[in-house]
Amino acid sequence: MSNADVLIIGSGIAALQLASHLGKNLNVRVLTKSKLTVSNSYLAQGGIAAAIGPADHPAKHYNDTLEAGSYHNNPEAVRQIIHEAPGLIQEIAEHGNVFDRDMTGSLLLGMEGAHCEHRIVHGGGDATGRRVSEYLINRLKSHVTVDEDVFVYQLLLNKQDNRCIGVKTKQPDGSIKTYYGNHIILATGGCGQLYSYTSNAKTVTGDGIALAYQAGAEITDMEFIQFHPTLLYVNGETKGLISEAVRGEGARLVSDDGTYIMEGVHPYKDLAPRYVVSQTIYDYLKKGHHVFLDITSISDFKTRFPSITVICEENGIDLADGKIPVVPGSHFLMGGIKTDVIGRTSIAGLYAIGEAACTGLHGANRLASNSLLEGLYQGKKLAEWLNAIPSVPTYEIAVQKQLLKREQIRLPEIQQIQESMMERVGIVRSKSVLKLQEKWLAQFKVEEINDYDSVSVSDLTKIFMLLTAQLITNAALQRTESRGGHYRSDYPHEDNRNWLRKSIIHKHKREVETTDEQIETAITTSTIFY
Template sequence: MTNDDVVIIGSGIAALQLAGKLNTHLNVRILTKGKMRVTNSYLAQGGIAAAIGANDDPSKHVVDTLEAGRFHNNRAAVEQVITAAPSLIRNLAEQGDFFDRNQKGELFLGMEGAHSEKRIVHGGGDATGKNVMEHLINNLKVNVNVEENVTAYKLILNTEKNRCIGVKAKGLDGKIRKFYGSHIIIASGGCGQLYSYTSNAKTVCGDGIAMAYLAGAEIVDMEFIQFHPTLLYINGETKGLISEAVRGEGAILVTADGTPIMEGVHPMKDLGPRHVVSQRIYEFLKNGKQVFLNISNIKEFSNRFPSITAICEQNGICLAEGKIPVAPGSHFVMGGIKTDLIGRSSIDGLFAIGETSCMGLHGANRLASNSLLEGLYQGHQLSEWINQQGKGQLEAEKDASIQPINQEKVMLPDIEQMKDLMMERVGIIRNEANLKKQMAWLGQFKADLLNLDTCFPSDISKIFMLITASLITESALQRTESRGGHYRSDYPYEDDHHWLRKSIIHKYKQELENNHEFIETALAT
């Protein structure tokens, strides 16, 4: 058992921004399921959006964010984050030389889809996440204790006060450990690994969302999954992300014979909103036609995009031919643990920041390069709030000891099958019949009733994947319209009258646990 002032689950940009800005007299512990540098934030090629250009203004950035989010956004969240963006970027740029600059020494600004101005700040060409993350990692103070390869799996609650006071976790040895803190923060990222095609790190399985759901926290907007239009696609497999900045620099989407596919589809053509571009590419792939990014118009491609060049070369793509085969894949979840603008969840003492949270910034579809911005903003805001609180009174269970528990292998479905079914039935194009099939398939495993104390860490991740997949599927079934990242072929249009800002909120009814014995096996079909 360990006692800390702040326990942070996850090690992405939101988590490290928070940890680095907390007062040094606070004891801070970071728990991460894998390694610190195996996160979506570290992999992020695209940049950070901020209205700092001569012709730009935060009001324009706000409009672009609302338009991309199909006006499902929380406008207060949009205005606060976007207004704070320029100062966040300038302050960060003053701390080190990790952003790209032009010949005048000014921050180089790129263009990405659905933006009306060049406002994307990059680092290392297409290694923005890595550059910023290395800076944050190297600037962690001595009061921050990082524990890698630790799987957090159950929040510890004081049920009388509806307050979260800690978290259970397991290391590689499988032993249960308890971490108590005055402030418990989930910053474990999204759920991209639920799909067979994804840009996400291997560890991003929806753990934090599922864990908060099982504790009774409100989960919102899970039907809105963003599929990035352009992942490198070879022999039926996706091999890595091809940043939207490539299209921002002039690349266009074409068929094998060179026919542009976005002509007449959207006014912004290849730089249209991600859900529009993804759906268009998906239509061609379903009809057996490969889609390529034509990069022949981009001068010195390898210098501008060194990381993408390396990915392509590693997979045998000859960039001199000017074409990169692409396919869409899951990239970002707009929903998550429902929070206010500070990061407070519906459970006292439990906070969520980064992609695992939902304060309404992104609405139904995230505007490109607003995600790293959100993490920086949320980490900063929550640090200021916690710093003002000072050291809280630590609560712990009366009996904090725990007996050794034998771990048992539970019968779970083949996760690759689940990912394939999610892609087919709850992916880019959805309909009632397929969603009901998937609900039935997921429901048979009763994943929310399994005793996680007796499960191996690898099985815990699979269980969380099943729970999060169920939340997405159920939400997608309930929303009978198409909006942003949620497209229903049987309800292909937006329904502003019924659905414009109506959110679907899920809350686990814990009495289910009290009325049923824990199920230690799940029946696979």
């Protein structure tokens, strides 16, 4: 048993930013299910969006974020985070050699899809996530302890005041260890590994969302899954992400018959919002075509994209041919654990930051390079808040064990979960296949499992994947329109009259409810809230 003032679950940029900004008077412990550098953040090739160019302004970034998010965003969350972006970049740029600069020493600014200005700050060409993660790891002080290879499988609550007070974990040797804390932060990332094709790290299986849901926290917007248009596709498998920045530098999507597939589809063509590009590629794949990125217009590809070059060459792609085979795959979850802008959930003492959280910044579709930004913002702001508030008493409770016979659990293989989600709750959805998936998931009765102590880590992973899959499927059934990362072939249009509201699911109220918060339907991209 261990106690901490702040207990952080996860080790991505949001978690590391938080840990690095917490005061030395706080005892901080970071628990990560694998190694400290195994996270989506560390893999992130794209950059961080911030309105720092001479022709740019936070109002432009704000409007681009709303448009990409199909106006399902929380406008106040967008305003706060976008406004802070330049300062967050400046803080890192002043203290570390992280970001790429031009010959004059100014930060290089890239262009990505759905942005109206060059505002993407990169590090190491296409290694921004690794650069920022290593910068933050190097800033961790002695009051921060990191425990690796620790699998968190249950949140502990004080029932009297409905406060989260700790977690139960499986240790590397298989033993169970309980950690108590005054503040429990979930920074576990999204759920990309629920799908066959994904850019996500192997560890990103929806754990934090399932944990929060089981504890009774509110979960929102789970239907909105962003499928990245361009994952490297070799021999029927995805091998890594081909950053959107490649298209930002001039690469174009082309089918095997020579058709440039984004012509006439969207005014931004190959830099259209990701859901538009993903759906277009998906349509070509369904018709039996192969789709490639034509990189012949990028003269210095290997210099500009060293990490992507390595991925391609390791998988037998000859870049001299000028074509990289791609497919869309799950990339980012816009929904998650419902929080305010700094990460407070509906349960006292429980917080969520980064991709596990839903602040409303991303709306129905994340604007490229806003994710690392959100993690940096939430990590810093939550640290400032925790540093300023009075300490609360540390609780300890006796956990009542309810023995469960191992043979009662019947679970599918992970590959079955991934294939069923990709086929039925993937890029294109409809009521018939969603109902089929709902029925398939229900047969495993994972919500009836009330004691995890005797369950193996591999089976716990499947349970959390199934729980998260149920949340996505349920939310996708309820939203009878198409918006952002949620596309229904039976409801192919947006329905602003009924569906600009958010849906919320929590364990003790199974149906999806809509809040009284109504985003005005008359928002346009020219509207400025400054």
